[in-house]
Amino acid sequence: MDRIDRKLLNLLQRDASRTNAHMADEVGLSPSSCLRRIRRLRQAGIIDRVVAILNPAKAGRRLRAVVTVELRLHGEPNTRQFLDLAAREEAVIQAHAVTGEVDAILMLRLRDMEEYDALCHRLFQGRTNVARYWTMMVIRTAKDETAIPL
Amino acid sequence: MDRIDRKLLNLLQRDASRTNAHMADEVGLSPSSCLRRIRRLRQAGIIDRVVAILNPAKAGRRLRAVVTVELRLHGEPNTRQFLDLAAREEAVIQAHAVTGEVDAILMLRLRDMEEYDALCHRLFQGRTNVARYWTMMVIRTAKDETAIPL
DNA sequence: CTCAGAATGCAATAAAATTGCACGGATGTG
DNA sequence: CACATCCGTGCAATTTTATTGCATTCTGAG
Numbered sequence: 001m002d003r004i005d006r007k008l009l010n011l012l013q014r015d016a017s018r019t020n021a022h023m024a025d026e027v028g029l030s031p032s033s034c035l036r037r038i039r040r041l042r043q044a045g046i047i048d049r050v051v052a053i054l055n056p057a058k059a060g061r062r063l064r065a066v067v068t069v070e071l072r073l074h075g076e077p078n079t080r081q082f083l084d085l086a087a088r089e090e091a092v093i094q095a096h097a098v099t100g101e102v103d104a105i106l107m108l109r110l111r112d113m114e115e116y117d118a119l120c121h122r123l124f125q126g127r128t129n130v131a132r133y134w135t136m137m138v139i140r141t142a143k144d145e146t147a148i149p150l
Numbered sequence: 151m152d153r154i155d156r157k158l159l160n161l162l163q164r165d166a167s168r169t170n171a172h173m174a175d176e177v178g179l180s181p182s183s184c185l186r187r188i189r190r191l192r193q194a195g196i197i198d199r200v201v202a203i204l205n206p207a208k209a210g211r212r213l214r215a216v217v218t219v220e221l222r223l224h225g226e227p228n229t230r231q232f233l234d235l236a237a238r239e240e241a242v243i244q245a246h247a248v249t250g251e252v253d254a255i256l257m258l259r260l261r262d263m264e265e266y267d268a269l270c271h272r273l274f275q276g277r278t279n280v281a282r283y284w285t286m287m288v289i290r291t292a293k294d295e296t297a298i299p300l
Numbered sequence: 301c302t303c304a305g306a307a308t309g310c311a312a313t314a315a316a317a318t319t320g321c322a323c324g325g326a327t328g329t330g
Numbered sequence: 331c332a333c334a335t336c337c338g339t340g341c342a343a344t345t346t347t348a349t350t351g352c353a354t355t356c357t358g359a360g
Binding site (some may be wrong): 048054056141 | 165167202205206211248259287288297
């Protein structure tokens with residue numbers, strides 16, 4: 001993992017659709033060398049996968065929300081059970097167990113408020129293990145990266 | 151945006167490294183038709199970009215945290231100023247203004263606690279506009295998608 | 301300094317993407 | 331219902347890109 005690897009990873013984290021020859025130019029290597037490095041980074045699992053990022057609005061998911069959740073019954077099996085339940089919801093993009101005043105945090109991608117309402121009913125109301133929950137609707141996004149700083 | 155487009159987008163959101171011919175097979179189209187659809191989805195901006203997703207641990211960013219922030223001075227210019235400040239930090243992956251009991255929420259990718267400490271000093275202490283902040287360190291992740299449900 | 305292992309560049313080859321073109325199905329109109 | 335038009339499709343030719351073998355160069359340990 002030298003300087004060139006880092007440079008390649010940074011390029012790939014922003015735009016993985018460039019041709020290998022172009023990438024080689026950027027880092028000052030021959031196409032074959034460049035390709036072999038990228039392949040090595042993939043096989044080592046440093047590059048986990050390559051994905052397409054959609055425009056949320058154009059994909060019909062304008063709303064974004066963060067929900068913090070306090071459970072009634074804390075501890076390992078209960079937390080896991082709730083997270084698994086949440087993970088099954090397609091609107092739930094991320095589900096984490098966390099430290100702090102709450103037990104879990106969910107990131108949502110929503111079509112509209114109707115979907116939010118329905119989701120809350122399924123996850124938070126009825127006979128679920130949720131004591132309280134706090135919803136933060138995203139008003140404005142100043143930064144939104146998938147890239148991990150190196 | 152018919153059924154085939156949605157299928158293509160779902161495939162690309164999980165793995166955009168497949169060959170066009172493979173994708174064509176998956177959706178039951180010829181390679182040329184498949185390619186033209188993908189190109190159209192890109193030009194329409196539905197596909198925003200294609201990126202490499204790294205393994206956080208192998209990239210040296212084992213720690214993940216969510217921080218909610220209450221500002222001293224609320225309202226538009228102050229919130230924007232704080233978000234811009236936060237966005238300049240490389241450990242800050244996402245920065246949002248939100249509704250609810252807090253004003254902003256930050257997603258962090260951290261190397262270690264030392265980096266967290268330094269970041270807190272820069273963003274939350276001293277003469278910044280932050281009244282209080284709550285850190286939730288991610289213990290376990292049950293779901294972590296970049297894909298937007300269609 | 302010397303040697304072994306790893307990385308590199310070049311050129312040939314294989315694979316993939318891209319394009320032109322003709323066909324077929326859906327839609328709208330007289 | 332016949333007809334013209336438009337859009338998407340598949341095939342095959344072409345161009346571009348990825349991949350590999352091999353000789354050379356670089357790097358680090360002893």
